[in-house]
Amino acid sequence: MPDVLHLIWQPDVTDDFVQPGHFFLWMETVQPAKPRKPGRHPRQRYAKSLLIWLNEILDRSFAPGFCAAQSLYLPSAEGGPLPSPELLSETELPEQSEWAAWKVDCFRLPSAPIQTINELHYRLLVQGGDVRPGQDFLFWYFFTQSLRSLLLKDQYVPAMRCRRSKDGSAYAFHPGWEFLSDAYDRLLVEAAECMPPAAAPGYEAASILRHCAEVMLHQAIGRAQLTQAALKKLQFSFLPEACVAPRRAPWLAATDPTVAEQWTKWRRRVAGSGGTRSFQLALQVHEPAAEAPEHWPLEFLAWSRRDPSLRIPLAEYWSLPDREREPLGREFGPTFETDLLTDLGQMARIYPALWDALDTARPTGMVLSLEEAFAFLTETSWILEDAGFRVIVPAWWTPQGRRRAKLRMRSSPAGKKASAAAKRADLSLDELLEFRYELTLGGETVAPEEWARLVEAKTPLVQFRGQWVVLDKDRMAEMLAFWKKEGEAGENLDVQAMLHRTADEDDVFEIDPTDALAAMLDKLRDHSRLKPIDDPPGLRAQLRDYQKRGVAWLAFLESLKLSGCLADDMGLGKTIQVIARLLHERSQAGRPAPTLLVAPTSVLGNWRKEIERFAPQLQTLVHHGAERCKNPQAFAAAALDQDVVIVSYALALRDSALLSAVRWHRLVLDEAQNIKNPEAKQTKAILKLDAGSRLALTGTPVENRLLDLWSIFNFLNPGYLGRQAAFRKHYETPIQRDHDPARSAQLRRLVEPFILRRVKTDPAIIKDLPDKVENKQYCNLSREQASLYEAVVRDVEKQLEASEGIQRQGLMLSTLMRLKQICNHPAQFLQDDSPFDPQRSHKLERLTDMLGDVLAEGESALVFTQFTEIGERLERHLKTHLDCQTYYLHGGTSRQRREQMIARFQDPQTPPAVFVLSLKAGGVGITLTRANHVFHFDRWWNPAVEDQASDRAFRIGQTRNVFVHKFLTLGTLEERIDQMIEDKKRMAGAIVGSDESWLAQLDNDAFKKLIALNRTTILDD
CATH class of the missing domain: 3.40.50.10810 (Tandem AAA-ATPase domain)
Structure with a gap:
C-alpha cells in the first residue's frame, strides 16, 4: 500500500489586511513508527526523509529550514490519530472519534505555491511510485488551479480596508486586492461543499477558502511588481503605491477620508456594472465607407438584457424627442442616462482613448484610424468583454468568418494532372496520396503574383476582392516559399503524414473539399459516415x-x-x-x-x-x-x-x-x-x-x-x-x-x-442496449489453485464410496463449498492469512481490472459474494489497489451502520464507489441504483437468488443500463454447474432449489464428473 501525501492550509495571525498563510505538506506512511516524543504522529515521514523525497521528485535542493513540526488537528480515537481514508476501510471506521492535536513534520511550500502544487501533482502522476496524493492534496490542487485561471483572466480589482479612530478625527487604511467575478463566487461555494475537513483542520470551510484565495492573489500581484505609474495608467491614482505589496504594508495613517470614499464609490460602480442593470453597454466596430477607407466608426449602443433583440445606437437615442425617449427609459431603467455615463466612464478607464468621446454630454461614438481599429480588435475588445461590456465586431473578424490563408492539397497523380483520369472517383490509395498545392485565401484560389502583392502590403488589414481580411504576412511569405518549392513538382505522402499535415484546423494545410481524398479523411475523423x-x-x-x-x-x-x-x-x-x-x-x-x-x-x-x-x-x-x-x-x-x-x-x-x-x-x-x-x-x-x-x-x-x-x-x-x-x-x-x-x-x-x-x-x-446486459466472465485456475483443487477432489473420491445418507449429502455440500473457495482464492480456502494477491487468482485479477474500468468511467458497482470471510478481504484489496471509496455490508453490520453506508453510497455528490455485499445480507430489501454494474464474484447456483441480488441495482429509480457480470472458473465445477443450469432453463424453464442441496442428489459417478478438474484449462506462464 503506497504512502499518502497530504496538503493543508494554515493562516498566520497578524493585523494585516490579509493575514499571511502557508501550505504545508506532510506524508503519512503505512507502517506505524515509534514516535520520538509523546504527542508525535506515529505514521509520518520525519523531516529528513520527507525533504529527501521532495528534492528527488521535484529535482530541486530545498533547504532544511522549509521543514518544521506543526501542530495539526486530526480525527483521533483510542489515544492515537486515525489513519486517513486512503489507508482505512469502511469496516475499520470506529463508532466514535474526536479531533485532537498531533505534532507532524511538515514542509512549508515556498513562494509561488500554485505552480509548485501543479508541478507536484504532475510529478506524482508521472513518477509517484509508492506515494499517492490524499484527498486534501487533490482538493487543494483543484482549488489552486481554479484560482490560477481567474488570475490569468485578470478578474481582480484594488481593495482597501479602512478604520476610524475612536474620536473620529483620524483614519487609517490598508491597501490590497480582491477577486471580483461571478466565477470566483461560484468557486467558493462549490469548493466549500466538497472540502475535506483535513484540508484545513479546525477552520470553517468558506472563510478559510476566501482567506487562501486572497493570499494567493496578493502573492501574485506582489510578484507582478506593479508601480505607481502603472496604477495611474489604470486610472487608480487615488490608491497608494503600497497596493503593490499589501502583505508588507502597515496600516497607513490618513487625515483625509477622501481616499476611502473614492475607493468606496469606485468599488460600488464596478460591482454595480454587472448583471443587475436592465441594459448592457456595447461598442460596435463598423467597416469604413468606400470613400473614407481610413475612418473606422466605433459606435456606442444600449443592449436590453430583458429583450436581447432590442439594441439601440446612442446616436439614435439622443436624437429622439423626449416623449419617444421615455418608453426606452422605462425599458432600460429609471436611471438609464446616469448609469450609461457611469459605464462609459468605467469603460474609458480600461480604454483611455474613449475619454475624447466623452467630452459631450450626449456621447455617440468615435472614429478610429486603420491602425487604431486593428489594435482595438486584437487587444482591447476581449479586455472590455471580460469586464462585462459587449463588443460587436465585423463578421469577417470572428473565428467562423475569418478568411484564412491556406495551402490547399489536391490529389493529382503524376503525369495525369491535365487529363480526365485525374478526376476519377476510384483513384487508388497511392494515387490519392500524390499531391499538388494551391495558394488559397478564404477558400478562393490566389495566383502567386497576387499573393506576393498581399505579402508586401503595409498594413495587416487589407481589402481583398471586396472584403476585408487579416493578413499574417510572415506566415504567408513562408507559404509562398513552400509553394515555389513543392507546388509545381507535387509531393508524395503516406496517410499518417497527411493526417499530421491537417491535424491543426488553424494550420496552413487543407484538403480540397471536392477531392476524393477529402471523403476518405471525413470517414477517418467522423466514424458516423461509415456504412455499417x-x-x-x-x-x-x-x-x-x-x-x-x-x-x-x-x-x-x-x-x-x-x-x-x-x-x-x-x-x-x-x-x-x-x-x-x-x-x-x-x-x-x-x-x-x-x-x-x-x-x-x-x-x-x-x-x-x-x-x-x-x-x-x-x-x-x-x-x-x-x-x-x-x-x-x-x-x-x-x-x-x-x-x-x-x-x-x-x-x-x-x-x-x-x-x-x-x-x-x-x-x-x-x-x-x-x-x-x-x-x-x-x-x-x-x-x-x-x-x-x-x-x-x-x-x-x-x-x-x-x-x-x-x-x-x-x-x-x-x-x-x-x-x-x-x-x-x-x-x-x-x-x-x-x-x-x-x-x-x-x-x-x-x-x-x-x-x-x-x-x-x-x-x-x-437505445440500442437492453435494460439489463448479462455476461459471463470465464477465468482459469492458477497453478496453486489447481493443485489445491485436485487434492480436495482426490480426498473426496476416497471418502465418497464409504459414505451414505445424510453423511454423504453433507460431504458433497461441504466439498462444493471448499472447491468454490479454492476457485475464489487460495487464501480463502487455506485460512492462513497468506497474501490476498491477484497473482494467485485470475478471478481476483479480472475483477480488479474490470472494476478499474468501471471507476474510470465515473460509475459505481456492486460486488456479491456468499462468503463473509472473503468479503472483508475483497473490500480492503479493492480500496488499496483502486484507490476508491468502498463499503462492505454483511450479516453482522449494525442497522445504523447499514443505513449510513447505503445513504453515502446512494449520494450522487460522493465519488464513484464499490459496494461489497454478502449475498444473504445484501441480496434483498435494499435499493442501490447508484450502481449500474453488478459483479457476482462467486455463484449461488440458483438463478432466482442471483437475479434478486442483481436487482438491487436494476429496479425503480435506475436511469441507466445495468451490466451484470458472473464469474466462472474454467475446467471446474463452476463451469459444469453453470452448463447444467443453462440446459435446465432451455429444456423446461425449470427453477432449481433455493440453495445448492439439489446438487447433493447426484449419484457418486455424476458427482465425481461434476467436480473433476480439467487440467487443460490450467494456465502456467
Missing part, C-alpha cells in the same frame, strides 16, 4: 448497430494499411466486434494467415469460450502451460493451421522468439494498457512481433498519464506521435502540467482517426 456492415456469415449472434459500425471501422482502417484502437466502454462488446471482423474478412477474401491475440492471463479462457460461442468454425489455439509447443518450426506449422492463436502477455515475452517465427496477419492486444510502460521488456517484445496490421483493445487508452497513449500508438502506428522525448515535450508536459488547451486540441485531432470510443451514455448506444 451486415452480420457476417457464420456469426451466431446479431450485432447491434454500433457494433456493425465498429466492424466497418476496423475494415476501413485496415484497407488503408492503418492500425486502430477500439476503446469502447466495458460491456459494449469489443470481443464480439473482433470476432465478427475475423468472420467478415473470411467472407470477403477467404481464409487469411492467423491472427495473434495477446491478452491478460485472466481472460485467455474467456476469449476461447467467446469464440466457441459466437464463431465455432474458427480454429483457435490457446498457447499456454508447461506442455505448450516450444519448437519454432512445429509451432509455426501448428499456428498456420489456426485462425486465432491466443497467448498471455507473460508468454509474449518469454516465448518472443517462438512467436516471432510467424508472420501474423493481425496482432491484437486485449487490455492494451498492459503496454503502457514503453521501457518494459514485455512492451519491447510485443513491438518486435511481425504482423500485417495491429489492433489495440482497451477501455482506458489513458490510464494515468499521456505517455500511456503514446505507448499504445507506438505499437499501432510507430513514429506517428514522434519520439517519446518529443511527445513528452510537445504534448504531455504542456497538457498535464500546464493545461494547454491548444495542445490538447491538436493531440485530439491527431489521434481521433485511430481511436473508436463509444460510451454507454451516448443516446445512440442507450
Whole structure:
C-alpha cells in the first residue's frame, strides 16, 4: 500500500489586511513508527526523509529550514490519530472519534505555491511510485488551479480596508486586492461543499477558502511588481503605491477620508456594472465607407438584457424627442442616462482613448484610424468583454468568418494532372496520396503574383476582392516559399503524414473539399459516415448497430494499411466486434494467415469460450502451460493451421522468439494498457512481433498519464506521435502540467482517426442496449489453485464410496463449498492469512481490472459474494489497489451502520464507489441504483437468488443500463454447474432449489464428473 501525501492550509495571525498563510505538506506512511516524543504522529515521514523525497521528485535542493513540526488537528480515537481514508476501510471506521492535536513534520511550500502544487501533482502522476496524493492534496490542487485561471483572466480589482479612530478625527487604511467575478463566487461555494475537513483542520470551510484565495492573489500581484505609474495608467491614482505589496504594508495613517470614499464609490460602480442593470453597454466596430477607407466608426449602443433583440445606437437615442425617449427609459431603467455615463466612464478607464468621446454630454461614438481599429480588435475588445461590456465586431473578424490563408492539397497523380483520369472517383490509395498545392485565401484560389502583392502590403488589414481580411504576412511569405518549392513538382505522402499535415484546423494545410481524398479523411475523423456492415456469415449472434459500425471501422482502417484502437466502454462488446471482423474478412477474401491475440492471463479462457460461442468454425489455439509447443518450426506449422492463436502477455515475452517465427496477419492486444510502460521488456517484445496490421483493445487508452497513449500508438502506428522525448515535450508536459488547451486540441485531432470510443451514455448506444446486459466472465485456475483443487477432489473420491445418507449429502455440500473457495482464492480456502494477491487468482485479477474500468468511467458497482470471510478481504484489496471509496455490508453490520453506508453510497455528490455485499445480507430489501454494474464474484447456483441480488441495482429509480457480470472458473465445477443450469432453463424453464442441496442428489459417478478438474484449462506462464 503506497504512502499518502497530504496538503493543508494554515493562516498566520497578524493585523494585516490579509493575514499571511502557508501550505504545508506532510506524508503519512503505512507502517506505524515509534514516535520520538509523546504527542508525535506515529505514521509520518520525519523531516529528513520527507525533504529527501521532495528534492528527488521535484529535482530541486530545498533547504532544511522549509521543514518544521506543526501542530495539526486530526480525527483521533483510542489515544492515537486515525489513519486517513486512503489507508482505512469502511469496516475499520470506529463508532466514535474526536479531533485532537498531533505534532507532524511538515514542509512549508515556498513562494509561488500554485505552480509548485501543479508541478507536484504532475510529478506524482508521472513518477509517484509508492506515494499517492490524499484527498486534501487533490482538493487543494483543484482549488489552486481554479484560482490560477481567474488570475490569468485578470478578474481582480484594488481593495482597501479602512478604520476610524475612536474620536473620529483620524483614519487609517490598508491597501490590497480582491477577486471580483461571478466565477470566483461560484468557486467558493462549490469548493466549500466538497472540502475535506483535513484540508484545513479546525477552520470553517468558506472563510478559510476566501482567506487562501486572497493570499494567493496578493502573492501574485506582489510578484507582478506593479508601480505607481502603472496604477495611474489604470486610472487608480487615488490608491497608494503600497497596493503593490499589501502583505508588507502597515496600516497607513490618513487625515483625509477622501481616499476611502473614492475607493468606496469606485468599488460600488464596478460591482454595480454587472448583471443587475436592465441594459448592457456595447461598442460596435463598423467597416469604413468606400470613400473614407481610413475612418473606422466605433459606435456606442444600449443592449436590453430583458429583450436581447432590442439594441439601440446612442446616436439614435439622443436624437429622439423626449416623449419617444421615455418608453426606452422605462425599458432600460429609471436611471438609464446616469448609469450609461457611469459605464462609459468605467469603460474609458480600461480604454483611455474613449475619454475624447466623452467630452459631450450626449456621447455617440468615435472614429478610429486603420491602425487604431486593428489594435482595438486584437487587444482591447476581449479586455472590455471580460469586464462585462459587449463588443460587436465585423463578421469577417470572428473565428467562423475569418478568411484564412491556406495551402490547399489536391490529389493529382503524376503525369495525369491535365487529363480526365485525374478526376476519377476510384483513384487508388497511392494515387490519392500524390499531391499538388494551391495558394488559397478564404477558400478562393490566389495566383502567386497576387499573393506576393498581399505579402508586401503595409498594413495587416487589407481589402481583398471586396472584403476585408487579416493578413499574417510572415506566415504567408513562408507559404509562398513552400509553394515555389513543392507546388509545381507535387509531393508524395503516406496517410499518417497527411493526417499530421491537417491535424491543426488553424494550420496552413487543407484538403480540397471536392477531392476524393477529402471523403476518405471525413470517414477517418467522423466514424458516423461509415456504412455499417451486415452480420457476417457464420456469426451466431446479431450485432447491434454500433457494433456493425465498429466492424466497418476496423475494415476501413485496415484497407488503408492503418492500425486502430477500439476503446469502447466495458460491456459494449469489443470481443464480439473482433470476432465478427475475423468472420467478415473470411467472407470477403477467404481464409487469411492467423491472427495473434495477446491478452491478460485472466481472460485467455474467456476469449476461447467467446469464440466457441459466437464463431465455432474458427480454429483457435490457446498457447499456454508447461506442455505448450516450444519448437519454432512445429509451432509455426501448428499456428498456420489456426485462425486465432491466443497467448498471455507473460508468454509474449518469454516465448518472443517462438512467436516471432510467424508472420501474423493481425496482432491484437486485449487490455492494451498492459503496454503502457514503453521501457518494459514485455512492451519491447510485443513491438518486435511481425504482423500485417495491429489492433489495440482497451477501455482506458489513458490510464494515468499521456505517455500511456503514446505507448499504445507506438505499437499501432510507430513514429506517428514522434519520439517519446518529443511527445513528452510537445504534448504531455504542456497538457498535464500546464493545461494547454491548444495542445490538447491538436493531440485530439491527431489521434481521433485511430481511436473508436463509444460510451454507454451516448443516446445512440442507450437505445440500442437492453435494460439489463448479462455476461459471463470465464477465468482459469492458477497453478496453486489447481493443485489445491485436485487434492480436495482426490480426498473426496476416497471418502465418497464409504459414505451414505445424510453423511454423504453433507460431504458433497461441504466439498462444493471448499472447491468454490479454492476457485475464489487460495487464501480463502487455506485460512492462513497468506497474501490476498491477484497473482494467485485470475478471478481476483479480472475483477480488479474490470472494476478499474468501471471507476474510470465515473460509475459505481456492486460486488456479491456468499462468503463473509472473503468479503472483508475483497473490500480492503479493492480500496488499496483502486484507490476508491468502498463499503462492505454483511450479516453482522449494525442497522445504523447499514443505513449510513447505503445513504453515502446512494449520494450522487460522493465519488464513484464499490459496494461489497454478502449475498444473504445484501441480496434483498435494499435499493442501490447508484450502481449500474453488478459483479457476482462467486455463484449461488440458483438463478432466482442471483437475479434478486442483481436487482438491487436494476429496479425503480435506475436511469441507466445495468451490466451484470458472473464469474466462472474454467475446467471446474463452476463451469459444469453453470452448463447444467443453462440446459435446465432451455429444456423446461425449470427453477432449481433455493440453495445448492439439489446438487447433493447426484449419484457418486455424476458427482465425481461434476467436480473433476480439467487440467487443460490450467494456465502456467
